[in-house]
Amino acid sequence: MHSFLPRLPPRGSVRVVGIISSTASPLLSPSPSPPGVLGVSLMAMARDLHIVPADLADREWAARLMARSEPWITLGRTLATCLLVCRNPDYLMFVARRGGTRCGFVLLHARGVVGSPYLATIAVEDAFRGQGIGTDLIEFAEDYFRPHARHMFLCVSSFNPRAKALYERLGYRQVGELVDYLIDGASEHLMHKRL
């Protein structure tokens, strides 16, 4: 039985009161386990924010959020392709909820880049942006992997400077540029942070 209490996030406004427990390391079981096997309950209490594993309905909501948002519109992602990504059981998804309302999500692969965790996608509903929820989701993901990993990676499109600024504020640095990677005329910037 493996269990750990994630490190308290550095932001004073967030209190972590939950516990993650699993029969195996999260790095060995990238899919969310059934309820009762993996229980995650992190509460950003000051903002009444709960970050919990996504169920299938959450994954379908996340795909719809992606399909109607930048940068995925410019990248040509349809609802069908977003559903494929979001339903992929190889990827962990956590959803941030305030009360009963879904605010945002983060999609993760435990070994996505040279064996290290990869933050594949993050999005927050328009109405909830700029309130720290994206920061909470990223810090949650870092805390989730930190006991088992030394590095974290993500990609950001060259035409998404606001998201890149957020990642840089959180300590990510560009370590590569994939030119014309998803669409012609745009790069994906590979970002790295030492956990």
Ligand SMILES: CC(C)(COP(=O)(O)OP(=O)(O)OC[C@H]1O[C@@H](n2cnc3c(N)ncnc32)[C@H](O)[C@@H]1OP(=O)(O)O)[C@@H](O)C(=O)NCCC(=O)NCCS
């Ligand atoms: C990027 C995103 C997840 C951040 O979530 P958030 O809850 O708004 O983030 P926070 O409140 O913690 O931080 C705010 C910062 O996020 C970034 N941000 C805010 N709105 C954004 C938007 N529409 N697109 C990209 N980045 C944005 C900015 O850096 C902002 O800081 P600023 O207000 O000083 O410019 C969210 O804005 C979003 O879903 N954007 C659209 C999808 C996207 O770009 N995802 C990233 C793909 S790599």
